[in-house]
Amino acid sequence: MKSCGEVTKYSKLIVMFVLVCLTYQGRISATLQFNKVFVGGTAWLPCGFSNPKNISLDSLMIFFQKEQHGETKVVYELYKGVEKQTHQNIKYQNRTKLDLYTLTLQISGVTPEDGGIYECVVLSKQGSEHSDKLHSKEQHLNVTANFSKPVIMQSPEGRVSAGMAINLSASSTQGYPKPEDVYWRITVVNGTIKNYNANNSFIKDNATGLYNINSILTLKVTEDTKVSFIIQSSWQQTISSSEFRIYIQTIPPQAERIHLFALLGFGIIPSLFLFLFLFFWLRRMRNQNIPSASYIDSDGLSMHILELLNRRRIFTVPTATKESHLLFTV
Incomplete structure (x- = not known):
């Protein structure tokens, strides 16, 4: 058996490991915060500056910036207590507002293009030449839009006989971002479930930045079948169509x-x-x-x-x- 000293030693190592993990996780959370907002909604980006020395806004420079496509865009700037649009990117003009008490930036009318990493920087203005960096915080803005409920159509329409091949088409519109996975789920009468990947197309609307999905599946039907079309988003959100039922039509003896x-x-x-x-x-x-x-x-x-x-x-x-x-x- 191990001695009490060895047990204590291993216990200390475990505690230290847990503390390191928690500290590392806390630093990640402190440096990069995730925010989720729907297209057309309003995003709130807190700067996180507590101002421990109670410095007047007249002595501070506060601005939010965003890195996109290798270019730094000024989203908002507050210079000595006054909003400035001189360096502000045109896409954010008349869409931003800063809460002067919490230093939280409000972005209205969010579009898919607004998604990305934002940084809030606070500088202390000392004279006309020198500035001290007092605070910096990055946060990720995730923009999303729910896809519409998928609709399934059958071709040819009408009665389906055993062994007949039919085409099933599914469509869903106005979603963002592009889904991680889309697939068909087929369930037969004995309870067997199979997932199928089909011919999928993702069409991006240049005006809105949203995606439309079209999918076609060719299925040979041998028995009564239930069909669903499923969209798996990047936020682990699942959107499924209504259950589409296919019944095999048989002719009774009297009808024969x-x-x-x-x-x-x-x-x-x-x-x-x-x-x-x-x-x-x-x-x-x-x-x-x-x-x-x-x-x-x-x-x-x-x-x-x-x-x-x-x-x-x-x-x-x-x-x-x-x-x-x-x-x-x-």
Whole structure:
């Protein structure tokens, strides 16, 4: 077993490690504060200067600045108690206001472009040339906008049969920032759940800076299915569509019999009527081709006509010439 001295030694090391971690975490929190604001809302950025010596604002220079694309932009400047717009970036003019008691900066009408790291700097103005840096604090402004509830559409619409391939499309609009992940969730009747990545497109609106999402999934349906489209934002916020249900349509036995009778009624019966019509029409035409009384050249009489005549009761009457006979049929 370990001695009490060794246990005490390890305990001290653990306590020191915890204190170091807490101190490091506290420094990070003190130097970089995170603020979240929605697009169109108002951001509040505290400077964090406590002014322990109670220095008058007339002797201080307070300004907020932002680093963006390698360029430092002046967001707000208070020079000896007076607001100055000489160096202020044009995008922040008429949108900023400083609370002189708490030294908290207010930015109204937040846009996606306002997101980023801001720094508040406090200088003590000593004479006309020299300035002492009294305070500096950085904080991160996170701008967000919730995507609209995704809407799912099916193509082709209507009844779905087993084994049929359909296209599902989902759309969501006016969100920020670009989501970390989007996917389809498919649930079948036995409870099996599968996630699918599909053909996704993210379109940024140049006017607003917001994103629109379109996604298309081709799915072969073999059984009743539930479908959802899910957006996972960078703030661990999940936005899901309403559950879209796909039902496999089957034809019951009674409907199959009705379907068979319909085929008989609309297919076979008209064909039978057509056959009978053609039969009687041909028979009538054949009867009309044999005259009741006519003069026929006996030398040119074909065998076919002779057969027809033999089937009838006929007799001949000699005429004035030997070349012809008068035929009568009864």
